[in-house]
Amino acid sequence: MTVLERQLTKDEIYDTLDPTDFESQLDINRYGRRTSAFDKIISATHDHFWDPVDKRYIDFDEPFDLENEYLVDPVLVAASRTAVWDALDEQNRIKLANMDVHWSMSSILHGEQGALSLSASLCHILRDPGAQEYAANQAREEARHVTAYAKYVQSRWGTPLPVGPALGNLLSEMVNSKLAWKKIVGMQLLVEGLAMGAFATFFKHGRDPVLVRLVQLAMTDEAFHHKFGKIWADRTIPKLDEDEKNTIEDWAWQVFDTLLYNLASPEQKKSIYAKVGLDWQWVQSAFMEALTDEELRKQMQDATNIFRVLIKTLLQAGIITQRTAPRYAAFVDMKELHDEGEEMVGDSIAAQGIEFLKTINGGSNPLLTRPAAAAE
């Protein structure tokens, strides 16, 4: 069995069972061996409780004029920095920019479903009851994200767009894997890191108040999911042998590379360009022309740039070392990232969101105060 196919368990709290081996979950000696490593992040869940079907938290019925207003500052739309922009009149620019958000929100929705299914699958393979409780708690939070993003997409466009092949394949690989490391590095570190970066960007540049509220509420949860990945890394990475460490580093690089070149690729979202009368291959050439290495590096200097956030996540987790740093150094100043400390870009936005939630949740049990209509 190659390293890539092994569990690489270095701390027994991440010990695994086969997902079909439910009998072993009934082992009477298992229940008493419960880690407390995740108790703090499990019990913190009450501080960031929110409910996507309760208007005190977010109101998806607030209207938005999609024909005439940008959902996000157009600087966020990659096409605005290319010849594509010159080929469109203002009405079509708004149309394309808002379809781009439709694409992103659909991708996020699929990502949230991936996170929900992945967390649930962790419950089936992790042996430790404390680790299972964490995973079950994350699954419940991801489920509310699926509800929330589905409601947002429905309110603005009716239905989501199909998943792009690159993201779809990646999510499937992680959800269907039996390997805890692949699930945790792939989801809690890479995809959660990507989500934190993307949400911070929408928070900063969003012009639709519902969208801004939505990403901030999701971030109050995601910040904790990222912590679970970090705890795994702290307890695992230093104990890996050379071969194992290289395997994880290389797999993470491969995922990063796939995400970088596919998420924003015109080929993945052909359908939206067709709707403003543009051929995706022409769009791609316009992108290539504008996106020089220098331009890419410049964009990545923005602290909320999602790929910069992703690189920082991997760096903090010890998954970028001297061996692999040069690959990432093509995009960011690694020393600058190193010197920044542990604070992640979304942390302060999440903290502010939690303060807002406390004003609604108060001291009472929010589950008991949920309006009857919302429980239908």
Ligand SMILES: [Fe+2]
């Ligand atoms: Fe989520």
Ligand SMILES: [Fe+2]
């Ligand atoms: Fe998450």
